[in-house]
Amino acid sequence: MIALLFANTACGESRSPFYLKLNTGISEPSYSLKNEDFYPTKKLPRSGFVGGGVGYVFNDKISSDIMLTFRSPHKFSHYHSNSDRTQNTTQNFTSHTALANLYYTVYQHETWKPYISAGVGISKNRSGRYYSYDEFDDSTTIQGHANPKTQLEFAWALGAGMQTQLSKNLSVDCFYKYSSLGKAPSIKISHDQTGEPERNYHIMPGMLNSHEIGLGLVWRF
Secondary structure, eight states: OOOHHOOOOOOTTSOOOOEEEEEEEEEEOOOOOOOOTOOOOOOOEEEEEEEEEEEEEEEEEEEEEEEEEEOEEEEEEEEEOEEEEEEEEEEEEEEEEEEEEEEEEOOOOOSSSEEEEEEEEEEEEEEEOOOEEEEEESOEEEEEEEOOOOEEEEEEEEEEEEEEOOSSSEEEEEEEEEEEEEEOOOEEEEEEEETOEEEEEOOOOOEEEEEEEEEEEEOOO
């Protein structure tokens, strides 16, 4: 079994089994924020990501790499105004990951190969600074604020893609991946209301999960 795992094809004998990978793409959150009192619209918008890592090709079917992925913030923003109330809420959520991935080639062609993938690792999740402002027609105002908080979470991913060889050493990689990034850190929101003592609320924003579509370059040494 060990000999089979590390057996390279004749085509690959002249190349090193090590490779570098760079990728970028779009991250679409697949969840809604939990608490409608603090997150009125609940849905987060998409953001972008970039990543890089190093990998090893065991044989025609199996390869593995370690990837670091940095996602731009998912920017939550809500503004609402009617005859008796104006409401404005903002906060950012960010998640960066370090995953060990395993790839299995479903079909081997001379220049292209479809594959499936799975990965596990850690995510560094951040609930950014929270701010809300409500103003009512009787001049009552409520301001909410919370400091940023960061925590590490277990993360995993499942995906599929197509890698196309452009030259002896360079390939382009198109892929889809579902990433489960763990929980967004809980935050303590302080509420200041006109004529009332300050009140504090501990809330859990929700889980961070996303569908990701990306394009990458793979350099085989």
